[in-house]
Amino acid sequence: MTAQDTIRARARELLENGEVTTFIGWESGRFENQTTPLVITDASDADKLVCNEYCVNTLAKYARDVVTRGKVGMVVRGCDSRGIVRLINDQVINREDVYLIGVGCAGVRDRKTGELLKKCAECRHGDPVICDEMAGDAAGRPQPSERFKEVHEVELMTQPERSRYFEGVYAKCIRCYACRDVCPCCTCRECFVDQRRENWVGKQNNVAENRFYSLTRVMHIADRCIECGECERACPMGLPLMKLNRKVIKDLNDLFGEFESSMTLDEEPGKLITYDLVDCEEFM
Amino acid sequence: MSVVEANKTAQVGVPDSWEPKVIAFCCHWCTYTGADLAGLNRMNYPANVRVLRIPCSGRMNPQYVIEALNKGCDGVLVCGCHPGDCHYVTGNYYARRRMMIFKRLLEYEGLEPERFQVRWISGAEAGKFRDTVMSVVEQVRALGPLNLTREIPQFELPAVPDGQEAFNAVPEEVMPEEVSA
């Protein structure tokens, strides 16, 4: 029995006996090897569910939108499960709101080239960090060796080079906010970009204000980013957003000790809402 | 955030009357008091700095720095009590972490380190306040105005990543791959 069969069977059971009211997974898309997220409420739709190496979307954030309808069943891989942990730890959903069927993930692939997606090549946790049951075995994939390679490359540039590089990046940004919408850490009831009274950030589509939007986004997810890489994948303009997210994670690691966000439900408070008396001092 | 070379060329166009604008966010209990003391002692420092009073450096939202840079300040200084002396006990410990990360991030994106500085200045350190203001103003003056690139340059449409293409590809015959590329 493949993981997909198990998922279909369990989704049907869960919906039939009312344990969950909705189930989130993927279905086949219009094109070959394409999938899209699928939310079903009817057990008879369970056979539409697929689970293969082309399920590129991370599902966690969908849970937030459907959880008001009742308990949600969903398929989780490493990234999905950490997204769920994030949502739970940020009090967006409760643990008992979701029933998680875990699958081991060896990475998903580009539907045309068949190559491993960048986010998966960099992924450190293919297997779910929490789940209620596993469909199939854990993948136990090896850790990629260099978590901060990209960041390091940028750091090695000179200041003018970096400035020019990011100007190029932000020149492309179209301010569609897909990076925000797809991010499991971006769960504010009202996003700062939408707050008119404070007017936190300029709303013109120009290089400077695009940059400041992005900086704010990075600071907001800083110590909570789960490194799922969805922002980068979802970006229609192909901006290297993980270079920013990982820069902050790298600095937090270097300055305040190693950590990885959203690995457990009882994780320590984030690095930016705690402090240590012996933190290094560079502002004297 | 302009680069140094760009500045140097831009400097040609900088009028002689240009003066750097520096905003200093000062905590009420230490640095603002120190700044007042500098006044009481009739110390002299450049008028390019404007002090904005906040209750505690822990109140310092990075967004204010962004706003200042975006709206035309050439440099930003954030000051608070020395760690251990915070009137609210722990505010500057959090500020220290947040500002260390934020400063690194700004510099990573190419901002000159001199344009955003953080200093701990106590209520007694009027001299340090004066010296800090002088050095920050001079450093920023040397860098020239912060000419943020705003205009989006003309550039070729980037290769549209997958997914997006699927979105455009209705019907597929109409949107052959060459076009989207």
Next chain:
Amino acid sequence: MSRIGVFICYCGSNIAGTVDVEAVAEMARTLPDVVHVETNKYTCSDPGQEGVRNAIISHEIDRVVVAACSPRMHEPTWRKLLADTPVNPYMLEVANIREQCSWVHKDREVATAKAMDLVKMAVAKVARLQPLHSTEIPVHKKALVIGGGIAGMQTALDIADAGFKVTIVERETSLGGKMVMLDKTFPTMDCSACICTPKMSEVGNHPNITVKSYSEVENVSGYIGNFEVTIREKAKYIDYNLCTGCGACETKCPQKVVNDFEQGMSERTAIYKMFPQAVPAKPVIDAAHCRKLAQGKCGVCAKVCPTGAINYEDEDKLTTETYGAVVFATGYKLIDWKPLYPEYGGGAYPDVITGLQFERLVNASGPTEGHILRPSDNSEPKDVVIIKCVGSRDPNKGKAYCSRACCMYSAKHAHQYLDKVPDGRCYVFYMDVRTPGKGYDEFYMNTLHDGAQYIRGRVSKIYQEGGKLICKGEDTLTSQQVTVEADMVVLETAMVPADGIDELAAKFTVGRDADSWLVEAHAKLRPVETNTAGIYLAGTCQGPKDIPDSVCQAGAAASKVIGLLNKDVLQSNPQISHVNEAICQGDGACVGICPYGAIQIVQKTFRENSRKVTRPVAQVNPGLCQGCGACTVTCRAGAMDLLGYTNESIMREVDALCQW
């Protein structure tokens, strides 16, 4: 539409000497919403203030900008002035054009331009302010003192003498704390019991003091002026209204229990008074050891009690009362040296004792009636080694700090030993001798003259051979290894905070340092206050201290409490954090960052999208919040904002400034 009035001060020539005040005024007239601009020679003078008041009335001003000296100077003055007018006192912004402009710049043009900017900033900010109202917080004129040692008793007496009611919660069965265990006190060598027990009975008999012995704090809520505290009075199994304290029960009780008061060196009965002079002078039954309570048979005490005060059915009693102020006087205990120092035998040798055990040994009311006899065989030790800094100044094994009192009491122990055993020899191993204090160094010198051998170095190992405790160490002054064959070793162990301090302090959100000592609000300027308003510290709960310092601090804490209780009401600071519940997600990032524990996550029900939704949101306790604003930055959505320094007002201030 707001109507802003701008009042610009010449401050004689202080401002006008460098700043063209009239030019600033001219500029201010052009600013949006400014309906009135006025300059004044001295705005803070009586005529100046009168001018402001009149202008407010005649121009229907609803917000005020004063461009003058530092707000640290006159902000309170302006607030007070506005309180008498229709303008809310918090609809005020002060532009500091003196200390941070005219006084620090010489160029008139530059200074004037800067003054204009500062006025622009102030106008931009004041336009976004909201009226704030401070509330009156009633003060319950009653204080709670936690701990009945010398510090707690002194605090309670001082407060009670000032005419306020005080409750002392003491977890042991008697007042007295550690001091009453001591034999003599340095440097005067007066008998500890002789000066401590009168205080105990004074406390016990004071009309304003209620002693709740054998009790602990169960629960706390509220804030300054209004702490609602639930106290658990443990079952004593004796009706104190009937008991006369005759002691007949104690003499007849068949169950023997190790006596903690005597540091485990003798036994007491299961129904017991901690020591003869205990206050209250009535026994309790130790439920864990009482045969009747544990096994159901015995009941001797009930039979012998002439007043029928024994009640085996007694239960813990919970009482809740409201207190205006709380004083922590929870004291210290000695560090448990046994697991830390296996090289000293780790407790395997009965003749290696602590300083407190030595105190009981030399005490005339102690287990040996004041004869120094070693515990193993009751013989008089002829060679005694005293080791200082056991657990103190030892970051690897114990604590990094100095316990402060041990240099003196080890000198006292050496002196007492040599006094009682004239043919004895006493060796004191020390790292340093620290004797700052009145008469302290003289006392130490006397001990040296008594013949105590001070050896500078630590003892590396103690082992037993042939009935002797062999202490090996180094004399660092001569770089020689030293071996002393001792009959008894006294370890002067480190002071550490009393058991349960973490839980108790957490209940009151009082800060602790890495070693769990309670943290004062400011090390130099607010040494007896905590960061939680209305909670004060006395004695060793704040750090190691000797008796004079503890008593001193107790008096200081009492005076703070008296100052507070003298007020009928407190004005709350309205510039505090405020939650926008509509966008608060309740993720609690703000909770942990608050140094005052003022933020709680609560479940609230809202109507959202025509549905009832119960979700977590943050709630600010206005009595605890001090208005630092640390929480606001943790809130990504900006749901948490600081009134008086709102995000919007600061953002617009920045914008205004950038227009220069």
Next chain:
Amino acid sequence: MMKYAYFPGCSAETTGKSFTISTSYVADKIGVELVEIPDWNCCGTSAAALTSPELAVALPARSLAISERELPGLDVVAPCAGCYRSLKASLAYARESQENRDQIKRIINAPYEAKADVLTLLEVFESDDVREAITAKVQRKLRCLKVACYYGCAMVRPADVCECDNVEDPQQMDELMRLIGAEPVSWAFKTECCGAAQQMTVPVQAKPMIERIFQNAAANGADCIVTSCPLCMLNLDMREAEINAARVARGEEPFDIPCYYFTELIGLAMGAEPDEVGIGIHFHPAKTLLLQRELDALELEYAENEARAAEERKKAEMAAKIAAKKAEKAAKAAAAKSTDVAAEAEEVAR
């Protein structure tokens, strides 16, 4: 079958020969396989550290790297306490960071990931399986033998490297000794330095270090010293005569405290003859005590059996007495009844 990579160290075939002999005897019996690391080299001991810190780390790492390659998945056992300390320190350094591992790799020019743990023999013997195996194989308990378990300094220090939680009073060896029936005494010099490294250079300081170890063992009633360190063993065993000579010259009683490896005693308890486990090649005569104690044990056993028999006899007598009393009572009762009946009958008859 438990399997370990075995790092013998330089003493294994020389000064510590009887340790090797007894270890292999016991390991065979209890099913622990020790596979020698091919081409292992000197651990560097204190000499390497004095030369250069890199050498001190790299020398042991080379052997560990070979073990990692040739004997993957096996933890490394180093019976010699000195080797153990060197290997463990090198391992701790390697595990500290990737940088450190890279440095080591550069020096030894071989891959090394510091995967395997380094264990002392005592740690191997700590497992429940080994304990059970020992218990099962013990043929004669070494009763009456009072042992002072001497761990030496190198196995426990530095405490953070050796991950030792009880530096002053370790218990592993004491528990093993209890397992084979011996009686470990409580004494104060379990982990004190024996001064082995200083015996040649500063004998004036170092000799008393040995003497006071014997002194404390004797004072606490030990018959012998049991150790797990070949260097301690050599130092104590070889120099006991010298110490004794000095004591006699001072007019003090000489010691008669033989030293054993703990493996020797375990082997003995498993039924080995003293020579089979290397006890015959000690400096200080070591067999007499064992014979004496064996006799004592027999005597004790005899006495115990006697006592038990006497106890049983007593019990039996008691039981018999009780039975007799019962019978007497029953008889009396019966007699009384019969008289009653007779009386009644008489009455009736009347």
